[in-house]
Structure formats: C-alpha cells, structure tokens
Amino acid sequence: MTGPCFISFFLLLNLLPFFQTLEASHCSIKGLPLVRNIADLPQDNYGRGGLSHITVAGSLLHGLKEVEVWLQTFAPGSRTPIHRHSCEEVFVVLKGSGTLYLASSSNKYPGKPEEHFIFSNSTFHIPVNDVHQVWNTNEHEDLQMLVIISRPPIKVYVIFLLSRFASTFSPLVDGCPFVFPLSS
Amino acid sequence: MTGPCFISFFLLLNLLPFFQTLEASHCSIKGLPLVRNIADLPQDNYGRGGLSHITVAGSLLHGLKEVEVWLQTFAPGSRTPIHRHSCEEVFVVLKGSGTLYLASSSNKYPGKPEEHFIFSNSTFHIPVNDVHQVWNTNEHEDLQMLVIISRPPIKVYVIFLLSRFASTFSPLVDGCPFVFPLSS
Numbered sequence: 001m002t003g004p005c006f007i008s009f010f011l012l013l014n015l016l017p018f019f020q021t022l023e024a025s026h027c028s029i030k031g032l033p034l035v036r037n038i039a040d041l042p043q044d045n046y047g048r049g050g051l052s053h054i055t056v057a058g059s060l061l062h063g064l065k066e067v068e069v070w071l072q073t074f075a076p077g078s079r080t081p082i083h084r085h086s087c088e089e090v091f092v093v094l095k096g097s098g099t100l101y102l103a104s105s106s107n108k109y110p111g112k113p114e115e116h117f118i119f120s121n122s123t124f125h126i127p128v129n130d131v132h133q134v135w136n137t138n139e140h141e142d143l144q145m146l147v148i149i150s151r152p153p154i155k156v157y158v159i160f161l162l163s164r165f166a167s168t169f170s171p172l173v174d175g176c177p178f179v180f181p182l183s184s
Numbered sequence: 185m186t187g188p189c190f191i192s193f194f195l196l197l198n199l200l201p202f203f204q205t206l207e208a209s210h211c212s213i214k215g216l217p218l219v220r221n222i223a224d225l226p227q228d229n230y231g232r233g234g235l236s237h238i239t240v241a242g243s244l245l246h247g248l249k250e251v252e253v254w255l256q257t258f259a260p261g262s263r264t265p266i267h268r269h270s271c272e273e274v275f276v277v278l279k280g281s282g283t284l285y286l287a288s289s290s291n292k293y294p295g296k297p298e299e300h301f302i303f304s305n306s307t308f309h310i311p312v313n314d315v316h317q318v319w320n321t322n323e324h325e326d327l328q329m330l331v332i333i334s335r336p337p338i339k340v341y342v343i344f345l346l347s348r349f350a351s352t353f354s355p356l357v358d359g360c361p362f363v364f365p366l367s368s
Binding site: 034035036037038039056057062064065066067069087088090092100102116117118119121122123124125146148149150151 | 218219220221222223240241246248249250251253271272274276284286300301302303305306307308309330332333334335
C-alpha cells in the first residue's frame, strides 16, 4: 500500500512460449535468432479484449536489461488500464488514432487527467510515475503503437476507483480491477 | 586510446534547433508539446550522405534519461559507420531492407563480422559493445528504422581501419574517419 488512492500489485509474466523464425540467420541469445520477423512473434491479449501485445525485444525473452520494445494494437474502443510505472515510456503511433489521458503525479494524488489527441506518426512519452491511459477512441480503425520502456521487467501499478482518484478519472473508466499486459 | 585497434572519441550534439508543432495540445518539458508529429520534427544528416536522422524522443530535447528513440532513413548504398557503444540498442525496420554486419566483442578484438539480412517488419538488437554496422544494401529503396538506445546521451566509439581490425572488417568499409549522428 502506498496511499489511500492506490492499490498496487506486481505481475511478472515469464512463461511466454519459446519460438523460432525461419528467416533468422544467427542465434544470439538463448537460442533465439538475432533478426526476427515481427509477424512471426507470439502475441497475446492477457485477458484484455481487443488487445494484441507482441514483445518485439524483451528482457526475459531476449536478455535485454535496460530497454524493452512492444508492439501493441488496440481494436476500436479498447484501452490500457489506468496505471503508472516508475520507468520511462515512449510511444510511437504507427496506425490509427486515439486519446491519451495523462494526470501529473507531481503531487501526492494525481491531478485531473488531461486529454491529448494521438494520431498516426505521432510520438509522446510518459513522465516517470505519471498516471495515464491510452484509449482507442476511433470507432473505425485499430490503434497500433510501438511502446518503449526502460528498466524492464516493468512494474505496473494499476489504479482502482477509490476515494479521491475516482472523481478525477471517473469519466474514463467503467469498472475495476484492470489487468494489464506486463513484461515478457 | 583503449587498445591498438580502437581510436575512440566522443561527440555530443546538443544544439539541435528548438521546434514546435501546431498539433500539440500540451507543453510538458522545456516548452515542447507532449504529443509531437514526427513529420514536423527536425532532421539532419550530420554530414553523412544519404542519411536522415530524426530524434523522436531524446535526452537533451525532451528530458529523457533512460531511453532515446530515433527514426533513421538510409538511401540506397548509405550506412552507419562501423562502431560500438556501451548501451543496449534495438532496431525495428519499418521500410526497405539491408544488411547488418555484427562482430562479437566477447574477445579483446572483435571477431569476424557476420552478415545478417534485415527486412521490413523485422527487429534485432545489438549486444552491449558489439561492433556493428547497418548498411542499406538494397539499390532500389530507402531503409528506414526506428532505433532505440539506453543510457542516453550515447557515446559512440567509431572504428578506424588499423592493424588487425582492418582485416576483419575490410570488405565493409571504404575509408575513414567516419562521422556518426549521435545523441540529441
């Protein structure tokens, strides 16, 4: 427990299936090919409808220690949970559009979330520990993003609807708890 | 000097022009918009013909401390220098194809470089300190990649053609010194 408005928990997914691609010419780490076709990589939704998550380069799968890269695709209407994490995160939007909700965590409690329009070929980053949510608010097409994080494997603190926090984020959520795809 | 085969130097570019985009809705760090249109970001070639380098998210421009993201486009025939750096690096190939040359640095001197075919929608990462070069060996189209590094601003050690190293990489180079786009 870190405060009255947060219930935090830590999930570490470390049993993603082993995979190989035929295109690769060299095995570098753990028997995996150095050059990998992203289309051949395993994807999962971690129980979140409308989500496709691919670990492009990861800590547990590929031995990275300082950065991790994901490819995430959100069907219309789907979204991340409201969450925060103590690492840097950079997004590069490859397809579609949507909305970023971001609340500064410079105070004890997150401030009122601000809405930001995100679109194909845009980029943004989330300051360490700022509470945020990415939502495909475009009804007509998928939202696809490359997500880069530091300090893998990530610890995600998912925000529940309690006390003061509920009032600041209440327009954005329709239930809890959330389950979020974490590191791989 | 770190050894008979390396001459290293460190360039830090910190005077990239200040920029703004009209699409952005929020100013987060140093007066820059939080959501940025990548098409509006400044690009440079740092003196390398055929190169377009854009810092998508950077340490000096955007205040990131742990990761940095570049968008690099290489015209047919252009390439990075032969270099190494003590950080993690992940590539995501967005367009085109080419060749990665990679020599393990597990020994005192880099081993013989291996060739790896890289292609659109592929990914690979460079182990810390391994000597490498990415070359657009496709005569017909640009090679465009997202490049993610840890520990910005990056220190790049450029490899010159001296003694034993020349023999291992000699098919790959046509002159020196190289100048490489570094951190922003």
